[in-house]
Amino acid sequence: MAEIRVENLKKNFDDFVAVHDSSFTVEDGEFFVMLGPSGCGKTTTLRMIAGLEMPTEGKILLDGEDVTFNRGSERDIAFVFQLFALYPHMSVRRNISFPLRIGGMPRREVRERTEEVARLLQIEHLLDRGVGGLAAGDRQRVALGRAIVRRAKAFLMDEPLGALDAEFRDRMCEELRLLHNRIGATTVYVTHDQIEAMSMADRICIMNQGEVLQIGPPLEVYERPATKFVAGFIGSPAMNFLRAMGKLPAGATEVGINGATIAMPETREPLTADEAVLGARPEHIRISDDGPLRGRVFGVEYMGARQLITVDTEAGRLRVRAPNTVKVAYGETVGLTFDAERVVLFDPESDRAVASTLFEEAGHG
Numbered sequence: 001m002a003e004i005r006v007e008n009l010k011k012n013f014d015d016f017v018a019v020h021d022s023s024f025t026v027e028d029g030e031f032f033v034m035l036g037p038s039g040c041g042k043t044t045t046l047r048m049i050a051g052l053e054m055p056t057e058g059k060i061l062l063d064g065e066d067v068t069f070n071r072g073s074e075r076d077i078a079f080v081f082q083l084f085a086l087y088p089h090m091s092v093r094r095n096i097s098f099p100l101r102i103g104g105m106p107r108r109e110v111r112e113r114t115e116e117v118a119r120l121l122q123i124e125h126l127l128d129r130g131v132g133g134l135a136a137g138d139r140q141r142v143a144l145g146r147a148i149v150r151r152a153k154a155f156l157m158d159e160p161l162g163a164l165d166a167e168f169r170d171r172m173c174e175e176l177r178l179l180h181n182r183i184g185a186t187t188v189y190v191t192h193d194q195i196e197a198m199s200m201a202d203r204i205c206i207m208n209q210g211e212v213l214q215i216g217p218p219l220e221v222y223e224r225p226a227t228k229f230v231a232g233f234i235g236s237p238a239m240n241f242l243r244a245m246g247k248l249p250a251g252a253t254e255v256g257i258n259g260a261t262i263a264m265p266e267t268r269e270p271l272t273a274d275e276a277v278l279g280a281r282p283e284h285i286r287i288s289d290d291g292p293l294r295g296r297v298f299g300v301e302y303m304g305a306r307q308l309i310t311v312d313t314e315a316g317r318l319r320v321r322a323p324n325t326v327k328v329a330y331g332e333t334v335g336l337t338f339d340a341e342r343v344v345l346f347d348p349e350s351d352r353a354v355a356s357t358l359f360e361e362a363g364h365g
Contacts (some may be wrong), residue, residue: 002063002076002153002186003028004049009058011044018044020210022058026154026188031180033189033201037233041210042190043158049188050156051075063153078147080157086131086142092118093127096145117145120182137172144179154186161196173199194234198222206230223281226353228346231279237308240285240318244276244345252355255345258315260292263340265357276354277346282308282321284339287328291335297328311336 004026011019019041026032034042047053049060051072060068067075086095094101097114105113118124121141126134131142140160147155160176161169177200180187191197197204198218205215206229214226225231231239245256248271254261255278262278287309295313302324309320309328313336320336328334345355 003061004032004154004186004188005059005061006045006049007059007061009045009048009060010056011041011048011053012056018210019048019055022207022210022212024205024212024215026186027202028186029184031177031187031189031200031202032205033191033197033203034205034207035191035194035197035233036207037192040207042205042207045207046156046158046188046190049154050077050079052079076153078150078152078155080143080147080155080160086139086146088130088132091128091130092123092134092142092145095131095142096127096149098146099150113149114145117149120148120179121145140172144176148179148183148185154188157187157189159191160189161191161193169196176200194236198234206233208233223342224356225279225344227351228277228279228348228353229351231344231346231353235281237282237319239279239281239344240316241346242278242280242313242315242318244278244315246271246273246275246348248276248345257293258313260294262292262338262343264338264343264345265341265355267345267355269354271345271347271354273347273349275348277348278338279344279346280318280338281342282319284342285318285320286337286339287320287322287326288335288337291337293336293338294333295336297330297332297334299330300328 007023009019009022022045034045036042044053048055051070054069059066062075093114096117097110100110100113115124118127121144123138123141126138131139161172173196201218203215203217204221206213206221208229214221214230221230222234242257248255248267250267250270252267253264255264255276257278293313295311298310298312301308305324307322307324309322311318311320311334341357344353346352347354
């Protein structure tokens with residue numbers, strides 16, 4: 001397996017810039033997930049790493065070797081596509097063994113490696129069946145097997161679970177992560193699904209509009225968002241955003257919202273915009289009689305031991321995750337208290353977080 005290093009990567013399609021000056025390193029044996037909405041540049045980046053697209057600028061190194069302009073066949077990389085890309089006229093065995101057979105490997109070794117991979121993926125009982133009648137989950141296992149059997153330096157996966165239904169997708173998330181742990185593969189995995197990313201990744205790289213916005217472990221990007229986009233994209237429900245007073249000096253520890261004063265971490269720099277955006281996760285807000293911000297209950301969604309309470313304030317609508325012992329009624333006016341150490345203040349002009357204790361502790365300040 002190998003380290004993948006991307007340096008100042010850029011890709012233009014005529015006048016359209018699909019990837020802007022991206023740099024990151026995927027560590028040897030890491031499960032690295034590229035996450036973002038459709039059209040953000042994540043698949044284009046993956047295809048450049050695979051050698052299926054050539055970059056306009058920048059450099060790609062695989063295990064220390066510059067492979068920037070090498071063809072895909074000259075890079076020791078295995079690629080798994082969203083739509084399986086299996087050979088329908090071949091059996092499972094022949095699909096999995098295809099890369100070894102065209103490489104001229106001796107028959108005995110081909111058979112041994114194919115059967116080893118089939119056992120690993122728990123499809124040894126399907127080896128002599130055709131792929132046409134297999135369930136979607138089994139077809140995806142066959143596609144994975146064909147990639148794994150090569151024992152490549154790195155595995156690249158482009159939305160490999162996108163064609164599966166929700167139940168299969170959840171199961172395959174678990175199986176993919178267990179498989180990764182067993183074989184210790186360097187894996188770059190592209191998805192637009194934050195649940196897949198949060199459940200499988202060692203680190204997540206969040207992209208939008210061709211730019212890398214933040215890279216970090218799942219918990220870090222959830223609790224320490226570098227930008228308002230990251231804060232809103234990660235989390236279900238997403239982070240709440242409220243309009244706050246702007247024009248704050250560096251070192252400010254309070255912000256005004258609709259006549260209420262809300263405590264927050266120190267601002268690291270002056271905020272010159274007329275308005276700011278205060279972000280708070282639903283679990284970092286409490287319903288309390290003496291809460292400084294007031295609002296009316298719009299709805300309650302019960303979720304077992306917890307509930308999601310939607311509250312309308314003059315600064316914006318927000319959702320509160322609370323124990324089901326908290327009793328509120330539709331239309332009731334309630335107070336809201338914020339966890340001062342966990343709220344985040346964003347500059348609406350740059351989109352960046354300018355006040356967040358956890359964010360600064362992470363070393364991003």
